[in-house]
Amino acid sequence: MNASSDSGDSGSLVAGLRCRLCGTLYPARPINFCPEDFGPLEVDYHHDAVARTFNRAAIASRPRTMWRYRELLPLDGPPTVGTQVGCTPLVRADRLAKVLGVSELYIKNDAVNHPTLSFKDRVVAVALSKAVEFGFKTVGCASTGNLAGSVAANAAAAGLEAYVLIPDNLEAGKILGATVYGAKVIAVSGNYDQVNRLCSQIAFKYGWGLVNVNLRPFYAEGSKTMGFEIAEDLGWCAPDHVVAPMAGGSLIGKIYKAFKELEKHGLIGPVSTRMYGAQASGCNPIAALVKSGGKRIKPVRHPNTIAKSLAIGDPADGDFAASLIHATGGWSEDVSDEEIVAGMRLLAQTEGIFAETAGGVTVAAARRLIQDGKIDRDGSTVLCITGNGLKTQEALIDHVARPQVIPPNLAAFEELVGLAPVDSAGLVAAS
Amino acid sequence: MNASSDSGDSGSLVAGLRCRLCGTLYPARPINFCPEDFGPLEVDYHHDAVARTFNRAAIASRPRTMWRYRELLPLDGPPTVGTQVGCTPLVRADRLAKVLGVSELYIKNDAVNHPTLSFKDRVVAVALSKAVEFGFKTVGCASTGNLAGSVAANAAAAGLEAYVLIPDNLEAGKILGATVYGAKVIAVSGNYDQVNRLCSQIAFKYGWGLVNVNLRPFYAEGSKTMGFEIAEDLGWCAPDHVVAPMAGGSLIGKIYKAFKELEKHGLIGPVSTRMYGAQASGCNPIAALVKSGGKRIKPVRHPNTIAKSLAIGDPADGDFAASLIHATGGWSEDVSDEEIVAGMRLLAQTEGIFAETAGGVTVAAARRLIQDGKIDRDGSTVLCITGNGLKTQEALIDHVARPQVIPPNLAAFEELVGLAPVDSAGLVAAS
Numbered sequence: 001m002n003a004s005s006d007s008g009d010s011g012s013l014v015a016g017l018r019c020r021l022c023g024t025l026y027p028a029r030p031i032n033f034c035p036e037d038f039g040p041l042e043v044d045y046h047h048d049a050v051a052r053t054f055n056r057a058a059i060a061s062r063p064r065t066m067w068r069y070r071e072l073l074p075l076d077g078p079p080t081v082g083t084q085v086g087c088t089p090l091v092r093a094d095r096l097a098k099v100l101g102v103s104e105l106y107i108k109n110d111a112v113n114h115p116t117l118s119f120k121d122r123v124v125a126v127a128l129s130k131a132v133e134f135g136f137k138t139v140g141c142a143s144t145g146n147l148a149g150s151v152a153a154n155a156a157a158a159g160l161e162a163y164v165l166i167p168d169n170l171e172a173g174k175i176l177g178a179t180v181y182g183a184k185v186i187a188v189s190g191n192y193d194q195v196n197r198l199c200s201q202i203a204f205k206y207g208w209g210l211v212n213v214n215l216r217p218f219y220a221e222g223s224k225t226m227g228f229e230i231a232e233d234l235g236w237c238a239p240d241h242v243v244a245p246m247a248g249g250s251l252i253g254k255i256y257k258a259f260k261e262l263e264k265h266g267l268i269g270p271v272s273t274r275m276y277g278a279q280a281s282g283c284n285p286i287a288a289l290v291k292s293g294g295k296r297i298k299p300v301r302h303p304n305t306i307a308k309s310l311a312i313g314d315p316a317d318g319d320f321a322a323s324l325i326h327a328t329g330g331w332s333e334d335v336s337d338e339e340i341v342a343g344m345r346l347l348a349q350t351e352g353i354f355a356e357t358a359g360g361v362t363v364a365a366a367r368r369l370i371q372d373g374k375i376d377r378d379g380s381t382v383l384c385i386t387g388n389g390l391k392t393q394e395a396l397i398d399h400v401a402r403p404q405v406i407p408p409n410l411a412a413f414e415e416l417v418g419l420a421p422v423d424s425a426g427l428v429a430a431s
Numbered sequence: 432m433n434a435s436s437d438s439g440d441s442g443s444l445v446a447g448l449r450c451r452l453c454g455t456l457y458p459a460r461p462i463n464f465c466p467e468d469f470g471p472l473e474v475d476y477h478h479d480a481v482a483r484t485f486n487r488a489a490i491a492s493r494p495r496t497m498w499r500y501r502e503l504l505p506l507d508g509p510p511t512v513g514t515q516v517g518c519t520p521l522v523r524a525d526r527l528a529k530v531l532g533v534s535e536l537y538i539k540n541d542a543v544n545h546p547t548l549s550f551k552d553r554v555v556a557v558a559l560s561k562a563v564e565f566g567f568k569t570v571g572c573a574s575t576g577n578l579a580g581s582v583a584a585n586a587a588a589a590g591l592e593a594y595v596l597i598p599d600n601l602e603a604g605k606i607l608g609a610t611v612y613g614a615k616v617i618a619v620s621g622n623y624d625q626v627n628r629l630c631s632q633i634a635f636k637y638g639w640g641l642v643n644v645n646l647r648p649f650y651a652e653g654s655k656t657m658g659f660e661i662a663e664d665l666g667w668c669a670p671d672h673v674v675a676p677m678a679g680g681s682l683i684g685k686i687y688k689a690f691k692e693l694e695k696h697g698l699i700g701p702v703s704t705r706m707y708g709a710q711a712s713g714c715n716p717i718a719a720l721v722k723s724g725g726k727r728i729k730p731v732r733h734p735n736t737i738a739k740s741l742a743i744g745d746p747a748d749g750d751f752a753a754s755l756i757h758a759t760g761g762w763s764e765d766v767s768d769e770e771i772v773a774g775m776r777l778l779a780q781t782e783g784i785f786a787e788t789a790g791g792v793t794v795a796a797a798r799r800l801i802q803d804g805k806i807d808r809d810g811s812t813v814l815c816i817t818g819n820g821l822k823t824q825e826a827l828i829d830h831v832a833r834p835q836v837i838p839p840n841l842a843a844f845e846e847l848v849g850l851a852p853v854d855s856a857g858l859v860a861a862s
Contacts, residue, residue, distance in 0.1 A: 064495045064518070084520040087495070089545050091515060095590060114520050114543040115783050117821070157783035159526060163848070168836050173604075176824050179831045182780040186847065187834040194839035201841045206850070349613040352546050352588030390548070390821035393607050400610045403618040405599050408625035410632045416617065417594070419637070 082125025118146035123222035127211035136209030145174035152183035227258025240379030249321035278365030280305035284334035354389035513556025554653035558642035567640030576605035583614035658689025671810030680752035709796030711736035715765035785820035
C-alpha cells in the first residue's frame with residue numbers, strides 16, 4: 001500500500017497553506033493561523049500535478065481505504081498511521097426514507113469506521129501521518145470525545161506518545177475508549193473551549209504535534225474523504241442534499257470542498273449540492289448564525305446538551321460553515337435533547353444503525369428540514385453519521401425498555417408474549 | 432449488487448444439507464439435525480457449478496463485502512439482509528508481534544464489522560437473507576450478546592419481527608445494543624444452554640426462523656467469509672496459524688472449511704494451516720477436550736468468566752472443533768480473567784484495537800501458545816478478533832486508570848505531567 005507509487009514525485013502535490021482571509025500562501029509547516037491577520041490556513045495543492053493521476057480508473061484500482069484519494073491529501077510520502085481507515089458503507093435507507101417522506105435517502109455510516117468508530121479516524125490518520133513526517137514524537141489533542149479515542153488508538157498503533165485533554169463531563173464510554181490505549185488522558189474542569197485554549201498553549205510552549213491545533217490545516221483535510229467516498233459510491237455523482245452535524249464547523253465545509261475538487265478534476269459533473277448543518281439546541285452557535293443571517297458567530301458560553309461531541313460553543317470554522325450553507329442554498333436546524341433521543345431510536349429501528357447522540361441530532365434535524373420544506377422530498381439526500389451509539393449509552397439507557405426476565409421454560413415465554421397455543425396445523429405456516 | 436448475476440441459475444449451487452455423522456443429504460430446508468442420528472447438518476454445494484464462476488478475477492471485480500464469495504454462501508438469490516457486511520481490515524500487527532515474539536502477525540478485525548461490530552453480522556446476514564427466502568416473518572435467536580444485537584439490528588433494517596433471548600446476566604452494552612433496535616428482548620434466568628433449549632422449543636412450536644436453531648446450517652456458513660477474506664487479503668494464501676475464540680465451536684471449523692474450499696477451487700495452494708482455539712478458563716469445555724485427547728465434550732455446568740460471549744458450557748460443535756484442532760496439528764488454551772484483561776490492554780496499547788473480552792481471550796491464549804512453543808515463531812499467524820470492546824466495558828473499567836482532573840491552565844498541566852519549564856531554544860525541537 002504505497003501511497004505515492006503512482007502520484008509522481010514525493011511531496012510535490014502540496015503547494016502550501018493558504019490563509020482563508022487574505023489568501024497569502026505559506027510553506028506547509030505545523031502552523032494553524034496566518035501571522036498577518038490570524039485567519040485560518042487551508043492546504044492548497046498543485047492541481048496540475050494532481051490531475052496527472054487523479055482519475056476514476058486510478059482510484060478504482062486502489063485499496064478500499066480513504067487513501068485511494070491520496071493526491072488530495074496533504075502528505076509528502078505514503079501514510080504511516082491509519083493506513084486502513086475509511087471507505088465505510090453508504091447505506092440506502094428506504095425504511096427511514098419512508099418515515100421521513102423522501103424518495104432517495106442514504107446513510108454514510110462512519111459509526112463503523114476503523115479503528116475507533118467515528119469519522120475522527122479520518123482526520124487523525126492524516127494528522128498523525130503528517131506528525132511523523134514533521135518528526136514529532138509527542139502528539140495530542142483537545143477533544144469532546146471521539147477525537148480522544150482516535151488519537152489515543154492511532155498513536156498507540158504508531159508508537160507515538162499521546163496526551164489527550166478532555167472536558168471533565170464526558171461519557172464513560174468515551175473516556176474508557178481513550179484511556180484503554182495507554183494515552184495520557186487528562187480531564188479539564190471546564191468546557192471544550194477552555195480545553196482547546198490550554199492545548200494551544202501546550203503546543204506553542206512544548207512544540208508538540210496537537211492534531212487540532214498546530215496540525216489543524218492537515219488534520220481537517222482528512223474530512224474531505226467522507227465527501228469523496230459519498231460521491232464515488234453514488235456512482236461518481238454528488239447528492240442533492242447533505243446533512244452533516246456541526247461542532248467546530250469544519251466537516252461540512254470539507255465535504256463540500258471534496259465535491260468541488262472532484263468537479264474541478266472532471267470526476268463528477270457540476271456540483272449543485274445544498275449543504276445542511278445540524279446542531280443541538282443546547283449548543284447552536286452556527287445554526288443561530290445561519291438563521292439570523294449575521295456575519296459572526298456569537299459563542300454559546302454554557303453548552304448544555306446530551307450531544308457532547310457537538311458541544312463546542314465557539315466553533316473555529318463557524319463563520320465559514322454558515323456562509324457555505326447560505327451560498328449553497330442550504331439551511332441549518334437545531335434540535336432538543338428529546339428530539340435527539342427520538343432520532344437515535346428512529347435510525348436504529350428503521351435501518352439497524354446505532355449512532356451516537358450526534359447521529360440523533362443529524363436525523364432529527366433532517367426530519368425537521370424535510371417537514372419545513374427546506375429539503376426537497378424528491379432529491380437525493382445523504383445523512384452523515386459520524387460516531388457509534390455504544391459510546392454514548394447514557395443518553396438512551398433510560399429511554400429504552402429493559403428486557404423482562406422469565407424463567408427458562410416455554411410456558412413463561414408464552415405468558416410474557418401473549419401467545420395463544422397453536423394447533424399442529426399452524427406449526428410451520430411461515431415456512 | 433445482484434448476487435446471482437454471474438453465478439448461473441438461481442438456486443442451483445446448493446446441493447442440500449448433509450449430515451456430518453452419517454453423510455445423508457437432505458433438501459435445503461429449515462432443519463438443523465439429521466432425523467436418523469441427530470447429527471448436525473452442513474450445507475453442501477454443487478462444486479462443478481461453483482467452479483464455473485468462483486475464481487480470483489471474478490471475486491476481485493465485486494464489491495468489498497462478504498457477498499463477493501457468494502457462490503459458496505447458501506442463498507438461492509441475491510442477499511436481502513446485511514448486503515454490506517464484511518471485508519473488515521486485516522491489520523499487520525508488528526508492535527504486538529514484537530511483544531509476543533513472532534515474526535509475522537495479523538489481526539482480523541471484526542470489532543469494526545458493519546453494522547453491529549462483531550463477526551455475528553456475517554452469520555446473521557446469511558441466516559436472515561435465508562429466512563426471507565423461506566418466507567419467515569418472525570425471526571429470533573438465543574444469544575450470549577453479540578448475536579442479540581446483530582439479529583435485532585439486521586431484522587430492523589429488513590422489517591422483520593424479532594425475538595431475542597439472552598441470559599439475564601449480560602453486560603449493559605450488549606443489552607442496550609439489542610433493545611435499541613426495537614426487537615423484543617427477553618432475559619432468561621439461566622445460562623446460555625438453558626436459553627438455547629427454550630429457543631429450540633419455540634422454533635419447533637411456532638415455526639419461527641431462529642437463526643442459530645432451525646436456520647443454523649445456513650447461518651454457520653456465514654462464518655466462512657472470515658476465512659475467505661483472510662486468505663484473499665494475504666494475497667490468496669492461507670496463514671500458517673489461526674487463533675480463533677471458541678464458544679459454540681463453529682467459527683474455527685468454518686474458517687478452516689473456507690481455506691479448504693479455496694484450495695479445492697484452486698484459488699490458493701495446498702492448505703497446511705494449524706488451527707488454535709482460545710477459551711476462558713471459566714468455561715473451557717473444548718480446550719479441555721483438546722488437552723485430554725478424549726472424544727466427547729464434558730459440558731461445563733456453571734460457566735464463570737468475564738468473557739460472557741464465550742460462556743457456552745455445552746457447545747454444539749465442540750466435538751468437531753476439538754477433532755479439527757488435532758487433525759491440523761494445532762492446540763487449544765484457556766486463560767484466566769486476569770489474562771483476558773491483560774490481553775485486551777495489550778492489544779489496545781500495541782495496535783490501537785479495542786476488542787471485547789473474547790478478543791482478550793484470543794490474545795492471551797496466543798501469547799501462551801507462543802511461549803509454550805505450540806505456535807512457531809517464524810510462521811504467519813492470524814488472530815481473529817470477533818467483537819468490540821465498547822460492548823464489554825465492565826470488564827476493564829476497574830483496571831484502567833481514570834483521568835486525573837485539572838483546572839484549565841498551563842501551570843496545572845505542567846504540575847500534573849511533571850514538565851520542567853523549557854527555554855525558548857527547546858520550543859520546537861521536535862519539528
